[in-house]
Amino acid sequence: MTSPPMTSPPVTSPPVTSPMVSVTNVSKAFGDVVAVSDVTFSVGPGVTALLGPNGAGKSTLFRLMCGLTPPSQGTVHVFGVDARRNREVRGRIGLAPQQDALFDRLSARRFVELAAETHAIADPTEAAARALGFVDLDPAEAKPVGAYSKGMRQRVKLAAALVNDPDVLILDEPLTGLDPVQRNRMIRLFHDLGDAGKCLLVSSHVLDEVARLGSDVLVIAQGRLAAAGDYRALRSLMDDRPHRIRVVAEQPRALAAALLARSLVDGVSVATDQLVADTSDVDAFGRAIAPLARELGVRLREVQPLDDDLESVFRYLVERR
Amino acid sequence: MSAGTSMRVVEPLRALRLTYRVVLAQLVTRGRLAALVLVGAVVAAVAAAVGVSDEIDDPLEAAVRVIADLGFTALVPIVALVFATAALGDLRDDGTLVYLWLRPMDRWPVVAGAWAAAVTVGLPLTVIPLGVASVLVDGGGALVGATVLAGVVAVIAYSALFLLAGLLVRNAIVWGLAYVLVWEGIVAGYGNIPARMSVRGYTRSIITSRTGVDLDLGDLSLAPSVIVPLVAAAVALLLAARRLRSMDIA
Numbered sequence: 001m002t003s004p005p006m007t008s009p010p011v012t013s014p015p016v017t018s019p020m021v022s023v024t025n026v027s028k029a030f031g032d033v034v035a036v037s038d039v040t041f042s043v044g045p046g047v048t049a050l051l052g053p054n055g056a057g058k059s060t061l062f063r064l065m066c067g068l069t070p071p072s073q074g075t076v077h078v079f080g081v082d083a084r085r086n087r088e089v090r091g092r093i094g095l096a097p098q099q100d101a102l103f104d105r106l107s108a109r110r111f112v113e114l115a116a117e118t119h120a121i122a123d124p125t126e127a128a129a130r131a132l133g134f135v136d137l138d139p140a141e142a143k144p145v146g147a148y149s150k151g152m153r154q155r156v157k158l159a160a161a162l163v164n165d166p167d168v169l170i171l172d173e174p175l176t177g178l179d180p181v182q183r184n185r186m187i188r189l190f191h192d193l194g195d196a197g198k199c200l201l202v203s204s205h206v207l208d209e210v211a212r213l214g215s216d217v218l219v220i221a222q223g224r225l226a227a228a229g230d231y232r233a234l235r236s237l238m239d240d241r242p243h244r245i246r247v248v249a250e251q252p253r254a255l256a257a258a259l260l261a262r263s264l265v266d267g268v269s270v271a272t273d274q275l276v277a278d279t280s281d282v283d284a285f286g287r288a289i290a291p292l293a294r295e296l297g298v299r300l301r302e303v304q305p306l307d308d309d310l311e312s313v314f315r316y317l318v319e320r321r
Numbered sequence: 322m323s324a325g326t327s328m329r330v331v332e333p334l335r336a337l338r339l340t341y342r343v344v345l346a347q348l349v350t351r352g353r354l355a356a357l358v359l360v361g362a363v364v365a366a367v368a369a370a371v372g373v374s375d376e377i378d379d380p381l382e383a384a385v386r387v388i389a390d391l392g393f394t395a396l397v398p399i400v401a402l403v404f405a406t407a408a409l410g411d412l413r414d415d416g417t418l419v420y421l422w423l424r425p426m427d428r429w430p431v432v433a434g435a436w437a438a439a440v441t442v443g444l445p446l447t448v449i450p451l452g453v454a455s456v457l458v459d460g461g462g463a464l465v466g467a468t469v470l471a472g473v474v475a476v477i478a479y480s481a482l483f484l485l486a487g488l489l490v491r492n493a494i495v496w497g498l499a500y501v502l503v504w505e506g507i508v509a510g511y512g513n514i515p516a517r518m519s520v521r522g523y524t525r526s527i528i529t530s531r532t533g534v535d536l537d538l539g540d541l542s543l544a545p546s547v548i549v550p551l552v553a554a555a556v557a558l559l560l561a562a563r564r565l566r567s568m569d570i571a
Contacts, residue, residue, distance in 0.1 A: 103346070
């Protein structure tokens, strides 16, 4: 995966390989709403996770890559061409869209078979059975997909995206609704496909999910590329950022003074029965707070991070630019 | 799975057949069929009442008016509206159009297949009750022939126009209904120019030219009455293909 030079966050990009998907200075606006703003990156074989909160612009980016909507500015190429204009390249893309839309009156086999037929696959029945096997669904099941559970519908979408053996797989929140067993199975499948030279772009808004998807991550927040590169570097960056922690305790003033005296916090504000501390070393703070309270004879009631949610992580990444 | 995929494209006729099958399966629902069969039955029932009435001086003229006013001003456009706006419009609205759009296929076969599906459902739901109605009003062979011909032409034209509308606007059925009621139902009656810009003017001309009964706005000969709506349908389908190529897909 390659991305534009970034001053911050300091996340490194892996070596450049031949890009299968390239997004160059792309912006997309819907009326007055800017969904994607000046995004540049390219991706090659392997699994790349697209991480971002809901409404960050992930689905719009995926739609742009597939040619489902044209960019307002910039270019999006798959194998060097615009999927919107080139029908051949559309045959090399597999998309599992986020929306829960299927031809509800068809069986799973028929739905996936139709996907194979519309990709000009020579033996659609065999291809559909194989793709359904990948996602652990029974091709003989006659029930219409309209009667399927959310997780099963998700797997039908995945099977339809896989049926043409695509070189580029774009999977928008594909793990939503899956049980843990299926989730593991799908993640293994994604890695196998990536190892086989396919380009997989997988979106998620769940940090831990992304950790398991792969080491290459694109972080999208507020329509912008907030970070790109190796997941471990990104995780480290997230852990190293300043944290705000609320401590509910007896004698918060004494506790605050001790925290400051031992340089465990960068700043602290005190109220009647609690303090809010800012620290850039959350691990040291976590290790020290209980022994320190014991030493002071202060009873701790609650220690709660105030900014550990994903939204605040994204906000931090964006505001540091 | 093997890496690398050969360049595959779906031939246009195959793409048309695939789209036709998918859209047909999505269009035919019990609710739609029941409602529209009921409307057709009402038209046939009115025709039967006219056919057995002793109080009508000119039975042929009365019969023609029932067919023209009830059949071609209400039944045919409404049936075509329901199915043609849904043919691609429903797929766009519910997000399933992507399964036909993001494929190695040209756009025009998708439009043609969807239109063919709408015509396939619309024809029997209109031509059969109108044909039955023309028999029940005792209008003779000329009226039956004119009704069937006008019905086929009208379903073809309306389906193309409403399919285009389904791709152009959301809630196309509401806009289409307004068009049917206001333009086709009222404005077209106010002179030759609006009549020439409505399907109704041509269907009335077909009936007039075949039965000899003088209907308002029905003053064109048979050939243009058939050809102009078919040309309009072809233009609408071309515009729909262009629209499908350029539109945003959810």
